[in-house]
Amino acid sequence: MHALDELRGAYKKYSSDPEFLREFAYELKHFVGRPSPVYHARRWSEQLGGAQIWFKREDLNHTGAHKINNCIGQILLARRMGKPRIIAETGAGQHGVAAATVAARYGFECVVYMGSEDVRRQASNVYRMKLLGATVVPVDSGSRTLKDALNEAMRDWVTNVENTFYIIGTVAGPHPYPMMVRDFQSVIGTECLTQMPAEAGRQPDYIVASVGGGSNAMGIFYPYIDDADVKLVGVEAAGEGFDTGRHAGSLNAGVVGVLHGNRTYLMQDENGQIQETHSISAGLDYPGVGPEHAWLKESGRAQYVGATDQEALAAFHACCRTEGIMPALESAHAIAYAVRLAPTLPKDKIILVNLSGRGDKDMHTVAEFSGITL
16 A cells, blocks of 8 residues: 555656656657557558448557556656656556566666466567566466566566556556546547547547456546447457357456456456456456446446457458558457447448557467467
């Protein structure tokens, strides 16, 4: 509680500080490369014969995903709090890469916890983190994935709180992390508010984003929550199907519980023990979801659906060959649902997909599932 109280106080102070906000905006523009563009997937839309599909191109950010937005904000906070050591957890590796990147940018020590299964799946990102000067700690407990990495990072933080800042990568965890990460990521949706009318002539009818912990989705959803004309759709990892037990759909198939300091929907058994999850995508392989997504589900403001491993793979390949864009497997889940939805809608409707990251990191996974040896 001491660590959280200290963090809450610092965020309350600096989140409205003009100098902090000016520096955050400067780094987003000059280091990250924002604003990221919106892009009309015109050829694919024509082939599908229904609604127009647009992408918010977070894959074009420095480090290749949306994660860098949040890491910039949190390390600026860490610097003001006088914490010279950064720790982070990562699943797909993109948050770990982003944390290692900002630590190198500001000269901080960086330790990244990563499930040993994800270390295997995301070898290229592990090497990127090491090149940036981070120490990568494999975690062999539990399912050896994101949940277990987060467990170990929390243990490190409470042990070394005097000199350590924990950069959580998603909109989960204890307060103020869900709010703080949402605020830093909301730059995504805020840009869309002006970009879509300028490029498409109006706001989208649907916004679709993949949901693991939920930061890329909350980043694009949040500025649109009060616009009832825009439907919000989160796409969870259905894995081998929600009826198989081999998935990561906490909002579609989970129950309410408490994990990592927040009350939300979880994959757990009747005794409250966390169940192992499955997804082809390491970044969606988490047994919970940010609590604000749980509220959006219960209030009916957002709808949450699923896409299977096979649907995500098919969308990945089609996006590569139709638009010349290689999406992350996380983003491919959102694209898969958009491809399913578009033909059911008139041609004048607009679906905006948050393309949260690029797929370089997933080459080995895609090849493995496709039966190809690299």
